Structure formats: C-alpha cells, structure tokens
Amino acid sequence: MEIKDLLQDRREVILKKWSHVLLQSYPEETSRFLRKEKDPFANPVGSAFMEGISGIYHSVLYGVDRDEVSPFLDRIIRIRAVQDFTPSEAIGFLFLLKKVIREELFDEVSRKGLNEELYLIESRIDDLTLIAFDIFMQCREKIYDLKASELRNMTYKLLERANLLKDFNDEANGDGSG
Amino acid sequence: MAKAKGKTPKPEELAKIDYSPPEKHWTEVPVELKPGTFCYGARPKYLEEVDFPNPRDWQPYEDDWKLPENWKDIVLEGMEDRLNKYRTFRLFMDICVRCGACADKCHFFIGSGDPKNMPVLRAELMRSVYRKYFTKAGKFFGKNAGARDLTMDVFKEWWYYFYQCTECRRCSVFCPYGIDTAEITIIGRELTNLLGCNTDWIAGPVANCYQKGNHLGLEPHTIQSNIEMMCDDIEEITSIRIEPTFNRKGAEILFVTPSGDLFGVPGVYTCMGYLMLFHELGLDYTWSTYASEGGNFGFFTSNEMAKRLYYKIYAEAKRLGVKWILGGECGHMWRLVHQYLDTWWGPADFLEVPKSPITGTVFENAKSTKMVHVVEFTADLIKHGKLKLDPSRNDHLRVTFHDSCNTSRGMGFFEEPRYVIKNVCNNFFEMPENTIREKTFCCGSGSGLNASENMEIRMRGGFPRANAVRHVNQKYGVNMLANVCAIDRAALTTLMQYWVPDVEVCGVHELVGNALVMTGEKERTMDLRLEDLPGKEEEEEDV
Numbered sequence: 037m038e039i040k041d042l043l044q045d046r047r048e049v050i051l052k053k054w055s056h057v058l059l060q061s062y063p064e065e066t067s068r069f070l071r072k073e074k075d076p077f078a079n080p081v082g083s084a085f086m087e088g089i090s091g092i093y094h095s096v097l098y099g100v101d102r103d104e105v106s107p108f109l110d111r112i113i114r115i116r117a118v119q120d121f122t123p124s125e126a127i128g129f130l131f132l133l134k135k136v137i138r139e140e141l142f143d144e145v146s147r148k149g150l151n152e153e154l155y156l157i158e159s160r161i162d163d164l165t166l167i168a169f170d171i172f173m174q175c176r177e178k179i180y181d182l183k184a185s186e187l188r189n190m191t192y193k194l195l196e197r198a199n200l201l202k203d204f205n206d207e208a209n210g211d212g213s214g
Numbered sequence: 215m216a217k218a219k220g221k222t223p224k225p226e227e228l229a230k231i232d233y234s235p236p237e238k239h240w241t242e243v244p245v246e247l248k249p250g251t252f253c254y255g256a257r258p259k260y261l262e263e264v265d266f267p268n269p270r271d272w273q274p275y276e277d278d279w280k281l282p283e284n285w286k287d288i289v290l291e292g293m294e295d296r297l298n299k300y301r302t303f304r305l306f307m308d309i310c311v312r313c314g315a316c317a318d319k320c321h322f323f324i325g326s327g328d329p330k331n332m333p334v335l336r337a338e339l340m341r342s343v344y345r346k347y348f349t350k351a352g353k354f355f356g357k358n359a360g361a362r363d364l365t366m367d368v369f370k371e372w373w374y375y376f377y378q379c380t381e382c383r384r385c386s387v388f389c390p391y392g393i394d395t396a397e398i399t400i401i402g403r404e405l406t407n408l409l410g411c412n413t414d415w416i417a418g419p420v421a422n423c424y425q426k427g428n429h430l431g432l433e434p435h436t437i438q439s440n441i442e443m444m445c446d447d448i449e450e451i452t453s454i455r456i457e458p459t460f461n462r463k464g465a466e467i468l469f470v471t472p473s474g475d476l477f478g479v480p481g482v483y484t485c486m487g488y489l490m491l492f493h494e495l496g497l498d499y500t501w502s503t504y505a506s507e508g509g510n511f512g513f514f515t516s517n518e519m520a521k522r523l524y525y526k527i528y529a530e531a532k533r534l535g536v537k538w539i540l541g542g543e544c545g546h547m548w549r550l551v552h553q554y555l556d557t558w559w560g561p562a563d564f565l566e567v568p569k570s571p572i573t574g575t576v577f578e579n580a581k582s583t584k585m586v587h588v589v590e591f592t593a594d595l596i597k598h599g600k601l602k603l604d605p606s607r608n609d610h611l612r613v614t615f616h617d618s619c620n621t622s623r624g625m626g627f628f629e630e631p632r633y634v635i636k637n638v639c640n641n642f643f644e645m646p647e648n649t650i651r652e653k654t655f656c657c658g659s660g661s662g663l664n665a666s667e668n669m670e671i672r673m674r675g676g677f678p679r680a681n682a683v684r685h686v687n688q689k690y691g692v693n694m695l696a697n698v699c700a701i702d703r704a705a706l707t708t709l710m711q712y713w714v715p716d717v718e719v720c721g722v723h724e725l726v727g728n729a730l731v732m733t734g735e736k737e738r739t740m741d742l743r744l745e746d747l748p749g750k751e752e753e754e755e756d757v
Contacts, residue, residue, distance in 0.1 A: 064237070066327040069318050077646045080681035081324060114713070118673040119326060120248060175712075179250075179669050182708050186666040189479070 039153035040097045042141055047093065053136045054089055058112075058129045061121070081115055088112035092164060096133065100163045109168050117175035127168040134158050240330065241342065241362055245371040247275050250670030252374060253663070256417035261410055263421035264519065268410025274373065279366075281409050286364055290347055292408045296401050297348060303401050306393045307344045310334065316385035316395065321656050322378055325674035333385035333395040336375050340402055343368065373411055376402035378671060380663055381514075382619035382656035399661075404516045412515055415665035419511040423523050427506045428473035434460075434503035440476050441501065444486045447744060453736040456493045458501055461534065465500035466571060468531050471542025471588075472509040474700035475721075481703050483742045484543055484721025487730075488588065491723065494732045495572055495595070499540065505530035508547040509700060514662040520550065521558045528562055531584075538568035539585040543721045545660065545699030548587060549624030555583045573598040587621070589698055589722055593630040596637045602731040605640050607738060610748045611694040612641040613725070614686045616679065616706065617654035618699035628652075631698050631722050638729035643690040649682035659705030672705065673712050680713035687714050695719045 043050065059067035059082075069079065076083035091108025095101065116126040137157065145154050258269035270280045282288065297304045316333040318324065323331040330336060338360075345352030345361035352361030362368065381396035389395075406412065419429035426433060432440070438460050445456045459465065469492070475485040492499055505527045512519035531539055541547060555562075565584035568577040575594045577586045595601050615635055621627040628651050636642050649655050658675025686692040695706055695717050707719045727742050739750045 062327045063329050065317075065329045065332070066323075070327070073318060075648065077649050077678070077682055077685070078318070079324070080678050081327065084681070115325075115677065118250075118670045118712075120251075120328070178712055179673070182711060183666045183669050186708060 039141075039145065039150045039157060042144060042150070043093075043097050043137070043157070046140055050133075050136055050140055051086075051089055051093060053140065054093075054129075054133050055086060057132045057136065058085060058089065061125060061129070084111040084115060092130070093133075095164065096157060096160050100160050100167070102167055105164065106167060106171065109164065109171050113168055113171045114175050117172055118179065123169075123172060127165060127172055130161055130165045130168055134161055240335065240338075241357075244367045245374045247370070247374060249275070249667075251668060252377060252671070253413035253415045253665045253668050256410070256412040256414050260414070260417035260421040261412070264424050264522075266410060266412070266417075266515070267408060270410065272411075274370075274411075279370070279409075279411065281411075285369075285409055288408050289364060289369065289405050292405045293344065293401075294348070296404065297344075300397075300401070302394065302397055306337070306395075306398055307341055307348075309391050310337065310341070310393055311391070313390065315388045315390060316393075319385045319388050320379075321382070321384070321658055321678045322380075322671070322675045325658070325677040326671070330371075330375055331378065333379075333389075336379060337393070337395050337398045339368070339372055339375055340398060369406075369409075372402055373406050376406065377413060377663065378675075380619070380656045380658065380660035380675065382660060383623045384619070384653065384656065387623065387652050400513075400517075403514060407515050413662065413665070416511050416514045416662035419509075419662075420515055420519060420523065423507050423511065427502075427504045427526060428476075429507055429509060429511055430473045430477055432473060432476060432506065434506075437476060437501070437503045437506055440482075441485070441489070444482055444489060447742075448486055448490055451738065451740050451742065451744065452490070452732055454490075454493070454732055454734060456489050458489060458492075459499075460501050460503055462500035463534050465498055465534060466537050467497065467499040468505065468527075468534060468536040468539045469499050469501055469542070469588075470505055470508045470527055470539060472544040472547065472700035473507050474509070474704055475542055476506075478700075478704055480707065480718070480720050480724065480743075481700055483724040483727070484703065485723075486742050487721065487723030487725070487727030488542060490727045490730055490732060491592065491601075494730060495600075498571065500534065500536070502530045502534065508542050508544040510547065510550055511662055513546055513550060517554075520554070524550065524555070525559075527585075528559065531562075532564055537566040538580075539565070540568075540588055540591060541585050542588055543698040543700065543723060545618040545620035545701055546624075547620075548627070549620035551583050551585050552625040555585075570594055572600050587627065587630075587698075589627075589630050589634055592723070592726060593633045596634060603638055603729045604731050605638050605729050607728045607741070607747060608639040608725055609641065610741075611639060611725070612643065612690060612692045613639050613694045613696050614643050614645055614683065614692045615650070615722075616645075616657070616683075616695055616697040616702060617650050617652075618697055618702055619654060619656050619660060621698055622654050623652055626652075627698075631696075634722055635696055635725060638725045641690075643686050643692050645682040645686050649678065655679040655682065657699075657702050657705045657709060659709075660701055664701055664705045669708075673709065676705070676709040677713065679706075680709055683710065683717055684714045687717055693717055696722050696725060698722055 059070050070082035073079035073082060088108045088111035092105060095105040145151060252274050255272045255274055261269035272280050312334055320331055320333050342360055342362040343364045345359055346363060351359040376399050379399040381399050383394060383396045386394045422431035423429050441458060449455050475481040510520050510523050512523040561582045562584045567581040568584055568586045573594055580586050613635060615631060644650060655678040657679060659672045683695055693716055703719055703721055710717045710719060724742050739747055741747055
C-alpha cells in the first residue's frame, strides 16, 4: 500500500480536520458560520476555502503542478491577503496540513514503513507553500497597484483637462528617427 | 533513506504561531486601526467650508485625535438630541432581541470575518453606551445589563466600524423587527461629525458640492467642455453632432446626474448614452452647471448637511422654470429622492407631475418629488416602441446586472433596468437569487468608502458580490457587469480587477447608447468606448 492510498482513504477526515484548523484562525462566531453555512453565495469565504483545500489536497497526493494547483491556492490566499492576517498567518494553513496528516496517519505510516513517502508528501506541502507565497505577493502587489491606479487615473484626467499632457502619438508622428 | 529516530517536532511547534484569536469579551478588545481598513481624516479646510465643528489636522492612526475637552458631553448630548428627534433611533436602540438573523448577512462580516461587522454587534457598539446613559437598567447594573462607559477607546471603535458600514441595509431585509442598522450607522456618523471626525474622502466632496455644485469641484466651463468632449466622441462613432444646452431657461426638463458620469471611466460612457438618447428623442431638456451633482455625500455626514446640499436641485429647477426633473443613473440619490425629499420640503408644488413628452406616460410615482429615474423613463420609451434598437451591437457583451443597494432596497427598483437591458442586449444572465434584487450584495464601497487608502476593506466588503459575478462569469461567460449607480461604476471596476479580472463594468445607458439606432447615423463600427465592434472593424485605408 502506498501513502497516497492511505491519504485517499482518509480524505474526508483529513480535509475536515484541515478545514477546522484553517477556520480556527478566525474568531469563534466567524468560524462557526464559515463551517456551517453551505450556500456558496451566502458563505463565499467558507465555500472558497473548501474548494481550495480540496484541490490542494489532490496535488499533495498526486504531485504539484503549478498551473493546476494555483487556482485552488488562489481561492484561499486571495481572500486571506486582504483580511487581518500577517503574511505568515495568511499562508501558514498549508503547514498545518502536515500536522493533520501526522496526527491522522503517523502510527500507520510507521507501522507500514511509509516514512519516506511521508517525507515526499511533506516536501510537496513545502513546494505548495512556496507557490502560495508567490500568489500572496501577487495579491498584495495587485492591491497596491489598484490603489495607485485609482489615484493615477484621477490625476491623469485632471492633467488632461488642464491641457498639461501631450499625446504620445503627437510626438511619435513628428519623429522620423528609428 | 534511514528511518527517522527520536521525536520529530510537530510543525506548529516549529513555527510557534498561535493562529487562534484571543478569547475575550468583545467589549474588552480595543479597536486596532490597521492600514488599508480606514480612510484618512478630514482636512480642516473642508470642515471650515461648511461650518462643521473642530476643524484641525488629524489622522485616525494617531493616538491623539485632538478632540475638545468636553467631547464626551458633546457626544452624549448629541445622542440625547437624536433620541428625542428620531423615534426610529430610540426604537432601534431598544428592541433588538439579538436573534442573529442579521449576523451573517453583512458583506463586511462575510468578507472580513470580523464579528464586530455583524450588524447586531455593530449596533451593539452604540446600544451599550445608550444603555449606560439613557436606561435605568444600564445605569444601575452596568456591565450586567450590557452597558458600558463612553471612553476614548469606545469612540474610536465607533468611528472605525461606522465608517466600515456602507449603509446598504441588506441586514434590515432579514431583521424580523425591521431594524435598519444603516440608520444606526447614520446616527453614529452624525455623532462623530460633532467632533470633526469625518473622512477626507467624504468631507472633500461635501465641501466641493457646497461651493461648486458637485462632488468633484468641476466648474461650469469644465462641465461644459467635458460634455462637449463626449459629443466629439459620439460624432466620431455616429457622425452625428449633438449640441446639448446648459442652464437654458424655459426648457421642459432639467437633467441631473452624478458628477462621476461627467469625469470618470466608465461613467462617461453612460453619460454618452444619455446624450445620444435625448438627442434622438429631440427632448426639450437642459443640463445645469450649478445643480451638477445627483449624488449627495452630505448624506454620509448628517441629515442637515444632506438637506443643505440637495436644495440646489430644486432651486435650479425653479430658476430655470422647468416642468420636471429627470435624474441620471445614481444609487443614493434615489434613496434620498424616494425617502427623504418629501419629509424635508414637502411636495415640490412649483413643478408639474412628470409626464413623458414622447409617450404621454404620467409618472404617478414621482408626483410629489417631480423627479424621474432615467431608467424608468427609458423603459417606458421601449415599452411604447419609441426607440429603434439594434441589440446585436452588444453581442460582444455577455451581461449581468448588479442591483444597487439604494435603488433596490431604497425604492424597490428591480424590473425597469432588467427590462431595458433585455431590450438592448441579446445576452443577459442573472446572478444567483440570494445575491440580487432586495437581497443584493453591496459593492463594498458605498456611503463614501470608495477611497483608495482603504482598499483592503473595500475588497473584503465587495467579495460576496464579486463571488456571485465570478459564478456567472464561469458558468455563462459573463464579461460585463451592468448597474445604475455612479459609485458602483467606479468601485466595481476596481473590485473586478482584483476578484474577477475578465469582467468589465458599465452603466445601463452605455448599453442603450450602443444599441440605439439614431436617425442619420453612419454605420457603427465602434462601441461607445471607441473600441471596434466585432465583425465591423473598419478596413484599414490603403496607403
């Protein structure tokens, strides 16, 4: 038996526990709501988290493909990147999957001599965390970009109105050099 | 590889990070003002312009808010005054049974996960103080009766959360008692204004509007030249030259729209739609460069300030001698028109009950205020077959409609925009039922929160809306989010760029302008954004 079979068999339990520790990063009233409300439009955060961890778990089992897993990481990190979290808190939930897997499977893994495979699984989680870090930074950069863009658009319009801008094409047309 | 020996530390032991928030009673957790979640403090010049108290340089993140020594008395007297003046306020302070029906309905709670954004708890921030100073139980039993002292920490907490509520009223739809938490926020903001604690993003537009007639501070010649620039673009698209009039006495109709339509993208495309429609109808209307703002940021400071800013619309209607007023696509403008104007000034009897000069329809719903929403006006035109439309010009768009909080919950305006969109577009898709109509999710930036410095809170608050847009984007390929509000047009554009970058934002009259077949126009090859219509690209001229 391979560890991925074990992880596949215990998928439901592990995902439930992982989502539980993820939601523990919110106040009790909030985590209760995020856990219980099943309507994806009434509870978009809880729903995005479930969708995200399920896709991430798949790549933990079957290998990390950046393009494939990124949308799932994005579902969670895009939200946490604008909430009240430090960067480590925003992406630290991935490391907690190690904890959940060990708690759930460690004895069995030892008994069946699957430690090496467990290390492989944990290395995948490390890889995922690096990708998560990239996504977190992209989200934060986007936020700063949006802040700057709104201000720039406002200022640009004012300059345009005051005839203080010269159209790029005006210059390009008169410039014969190449 | 050798088997691991000894006890391997667990990941959370290595990281030593405690992810769980502290378990304390909410009254014992002072507010922490984190960058990205609040707007900058109002500059003194803006407060001075409208005679608001305590003008000074201050910032919310500074320890000292530079309040007068008797600040507590001012707030409590302000509360007492409003408890006596507004029966709703006293009622809403007394009747909540904390059933929790509203708790998970607020977009800010859903998006932030902060329990103090639950409407019930946001209101409790003020109720606890109300109990302490205005009820016997609270005076005698204090904390045991849910009462607490008004301290500087409490005041800062009020400020933080009352400027984190967009007054959208979604929570009130679910409250079995009909408690309108927006009204509590409104009073809360009035109280902060008694101490000069407003945001720059609100106070600036208020001062501009008072001085220049619109939030952006556009002067008459700028308004005129902006609209003329739009006419240049319309001429390029249609070959038709439109010559709108300004401040023309004796016109039948005065048209007032939010100034965002005159300046910002994509608002200007909506404005081009109005100009084309009115030209095609031959409507006897005029723009005013004085009553040049449909929105009213005064509403986000105090009832009196809102009243003070809005009177210019009627004053201008009287001065120009028009018969009635047509209003542009705006959100809170229509909540004010629908719910406040009659209380402020009673029926506007110097005007006539609005009657469409094209269809003869009398707008009975506006017989007191004499103001008609342009989407109602257009829906009526379409219903009577008065417009020649080619919806295929919008075939490159797959459209959904965002109900603005104020037009939906503030005036029950659901069908008209959908009717118009379905007549000018072939591809229309609804978002899920619990995110539209009276249950619509706010854009997250209403009520003066559409500044840039509080981007994180805007993205949190707008997430439930964006999530529903994402759904129709993935399911139906929706690429355009239509709406009837100027703040929506600006704020949703940014919101989409973060959450659903494939989707753009437009006003309903931009779609109307695209589809409108105008008399004598050339064959359209561009939409109102001056972008090529698919399949109609102009062939490049031979060189």
